[in-house]
Every structure is written in C-alpha cells, then in structure tokens.
Amino acid sequence: xxxxHPGDSLAHRLDPRTKLLAQAAFAAAAFAHTAxxxxxxxxxxxxxxxxxxxxxxxxxxxxxxxxxPFLAAGxxxxxxxxxxxxxxxxxxxxxxxxxxxxxxxxxxxxxxxxVYLHTTPVRDSRAAIQRLVPGRVGHLLGVGVALVFRFFxxxxxxxxxxxxxxxxxxxxxRPLRDRMRLVGATGIRRAFARADRLALAxxxxxxxxxPTLPELRFGRTDALxxxxxxxxxxxxxx
Amino acid sequence: xxxxxxxxxxxxxxxxxxxxxxxxxxxxxxxxAYVSFPNPISPVPVSLQVLGVFxxxxxxxxxxxxxxxxFYLAAGAAGAPIFAGGSAGIGPLVGYTAGYLWxxxxxxxxxxxxxxxxxxxxxxxxxxxxxxxxxxxxGTVVIYALGTVGFAVVQNVGLVEAxxxxxxxxxxxxxxxxxxxxxxxxxxxxxxx
Numbered sequence: 001x002x003x004x005h006p007g008d009s010l011a012h013r014l015d016p017r018t019k020l021l022a023q024a025a026f027a028a029a030a031f032a033h034t035a036x037x038x039x040x041x042x043x044x045x046x047x048x049x050x051x052x053x054x055x056x057x058x059x060x061x062x063x064x065x066x067x068x069p070f071l072a073a074g075x076x077x078x079x080x081x082x083x084x085x086x087x088x089x090x091x092x093x094x095x096x097x098x099x100x101x102x103x104x105x106x107x108x109x110x111x112x113x114x115v116y117l118h119t120t121p122v123r124d125s126r127a128a129i130q131r132l133v134p135g136r137v138g139h140l141l142g143v144g145v146a147l148v149f150r151f152f153x154x155x156x157x158x159x160x161x162x163x164x165x166x167x168x169x170x171x172x173x174r175p176l177r178d179r180m181r182l183v184g185a186t187g188i189r190r191a192f193a194r195a196d197r198l199a200l201a202x203x204x205x206x207x208x209x210x211p212t213l214p215e216l217r218f219g220r221t222d223a224l225x226x227x228x229x230x231x232x233x234x235x236x237x238x
Numbered sequence: 239x240x241x242x243x244x245x246x247x248x249x250x251x252x253x254x255x256x257x258x259x260x261x262x263x264x265x266x267x268x269x270x271a272y273v274s275f276p277n278p279i280s281p282v283p284v285s286l287q288v289l290g291v292f293x294x295x296x297x298x299x300x301x302x303x304x305x306x307x308x309f310y311l312a313a314g315a316a317g318a319p320i321f322a323g324g325s326a327g328i329g330p331l332v333g334y335t336a337g338y339l340w341x342x343x344x345x346x347x348x349x350x351x352x353x354x355x356x357x358x359x360x361x362x363x364x365x366x367x368x369x370x371x372x373x374x375x376x377g378t379v380v381i382y383a384l385g386t387v388g389f390a391v392v393q394n395v396g397l398v399e400a401x402x403x404x405x406x407x408x409x410x411x412x413x414x415x416x417x418x419x420x421x422x423x424x425x426x427x428x429x430x431x
Contacts, residue, residue, distance in 0.1 A: 001319050001324055002317075002326060002327070003319075020328070023328045063326075064325050064329065066282075066323025066324070067325065067330075067333070067334075069281065070334055070335075071334070074334070074394075074400075077399045077403055098394045099393055099394050102392065102394035103393060106392060106393070109328075109333055112329070113327030113328045113329035116317075116327060120317065122316065122317060122318075125316035140257065140305075141312050143257060144257065144308070144309030144312060145312050147257075147258070147309075148265045148268065148309055148310065148318055148320070149318050150265075151262055152313070152318055152320060154265075155265050155266050155268075156272055158269070159269050159270070159272070163273065176275060177417045179275070180275075180289065181418040181422055183270075183273050183286065184286070184289055184293065184418055184419065184421075184422040187266050187269065187290075188266070188422060191266045194262055195258040195259040195262040198261075198262070199254050199255045199257075199258040199259075202254050202258065203251070203254055206248055207254055208247055208248050208249060209248075210245075210246065
C-alpha cells in the first residue's frame, strides 16, 4: 500500500500544492500526447519524478497492482475482431497499438501519483485541498477529508470483525444477498453510532469554520516545480 | 502557524451533524472497498463500494449523500487507500476508473432524489420498495454508463469492448446489491438512523 514515508528528497520538500498541480498538468500532457514520441518524453519525466521522490518503480507499481489486469485487458480485447453476422472471429494485432499506448499513458499517470502519495503527509494534503478550493466549500472538503482518514480504519476494522464472526458461525454458506445485507446493516449501524458520537464531540468542542492548519509556504524548490508545471501545461495546450 | 484568532465562526448545529454523517458514510464506502466476494465469472472479485453509494443516497438524501461521496473521492485523491483494490491518489481519478469514480457522487445524489424527492428527508423505512429499487436502478445505469464511456475514452477502445472489460462481469451483482440494500433498509439498522 502506498503511504507517506518521511524523507528529505526533493519531492518531499516541495509544497503539496505544487505537487497536486504537477500531477494534473502531467495527466493533461499525457492525454494530449499519446503518441510514442510524447510518451517517451513523459517516461523520462516520470523517471525523474520517481528519482526526485526516491521511490522505486517496483514499490510504486505494487500500490496499483489491482489496476494491471484492466490495463492489459484493454489492448487484448481490442485485437479480437468478432463479426456476429458473418459468424467470424479474427485476431487483429494492429488494433492493439492505440489501446496499448493508452494503457501505458495511464501507467505513467499512476507512477506520478504514487510519488505524491509517497512524499506528502495527510495533514499537508488536507491543508493544500483547503487552500486550493476557496471559501466554505474548501473548508467543508478539508474537514471531510480529515474525518475520512480518521474513521476509515475504524470502520474497516468493524466490518472485518463482522465478517470473521459471521464466518465462524458458517455465515459463508448463506446466500450472497444475505451476506451483503449483514455487512451492510452492521456497517450502517456502526457508521451512525460513530457519527452521532462525533457530532456531539464536535459541538462540545465548538467546531468552527476556521481551524489552524499546518503552514504551507512555497520555497525555492517550488520555482523549479512551477517551471515543470508550466512546461507540461504548455505541452498539453500545443 | 496561520491561526485565525480574530473571530471564531462556529459551524451551525445542523451542519455539524450532517458533516459527521457524510464523513462517516464516505469512510464506510471506503471500508466497503475491502469487503470482497469471489466473482464466479471474473478473476476480479466483487466489492461493495457501490452499496455504499446506494446507502449514502438512501440514508443521507440527495444533497448530503452526494457530498458524502465527494468526501470519499477527495480523501482518496489525498491518499486514503479507499478506491477499488485499496488504491489511492489522483491516478485513479484520471485513469481508466475515472468514469466510475466521478459517477458515484451523481449516482448517490440521484438515488437520494428518487427516494426522498427534494422536500426534505423521509424515513427510509416507510419509503415504498418500488421507489427504493427505482432509485438504485437509476443509480446503477448512471454508474455503468459513465463508467463505460470513461473506460472507452481513457483506454482508447470502443464502447462494446469497454463494457465487456470493465462492466460485464459486475453488472449481474448489482441486482444482488440492490436486494441487499433493500434488506438493510428494512432491517433494524435503519431504526438507528
């Protein structure tokens, strides 16, 4: 699983806002230039990003392992040429080229977002989101993100306990619908109970719209980051 | 520290409760991504995220149900491992799963709108089963339509191929999820809402 690892690499020192913008610009450039030449340049850039975050490609790809079958399936299925009216089934290797390039572009985008996850603590991400999205909406989003991070592991543990208890009582042999209903009903009950306690706690502590966030400041390395962002945006627009 | 000390603006009573519920439902949807059942027709297992989307619409209504799933997407983008298969980051939001993920808030709002209308929330327990099922069917159509189009655009394949790869093996299980969601609403769990 890809999570934050403390470090002092170049990517660690960048402001999270710069990194978010760089990801968006990279994705835009990858969609604009899905030709072999464009992707070659972006591959070099991806390697530079991975080096800047001192993240090995193997670790990055392990975080997105479940995506790989889908990335492989697109090009594979494009080669199958099925004509129902003529009842013929052919294989056309050339048809795989475009979907293959598209899959590769998604792979590069996943590498780049892995660097972000590896180098950015949650608190900084929350502060960046709250500062990038203006006004109340940004505050609401920031609070929501922070609470999801806080409660996701608890609810996941709740659900795991339910499933273990159910398995111990041969719940595995019940129909799929019943098993889903059991997990869903318990999840809802736990979520509501936790939400009520949380709401009470927030009211007691005078939950306000203006929290104290970690300070974010653009540094000298961010200037380099902005050059990269500008180049990527320029490439995407050309 | 950029602490704001001049004035403290308290969040309103109703909003606090709704924010807490929306955030908890977003976390629940994320936890559902880890609840997987073996899929007899595909190597990729069936997970329950979509059930979380349905339940957010049913229990929180069109507005806060939608907000809840927006929290889910934002937290996933910021690095919570809550997308399919425990992935996270901006990548899934612009990759081949983009259509599916961006359709979730729309689907949750739509389910909420069909179940509750726009004149305040009804108690889900007293809503007719046909209305619940209609809402979730509409949500399913939105999710798979946007998901398939998203997959086709991002992966550069035709719509039929996109549907075959990304949806075909999962659509039958949506019926089971809809039945399970009706069961959840009709069980004691709804009494806690």
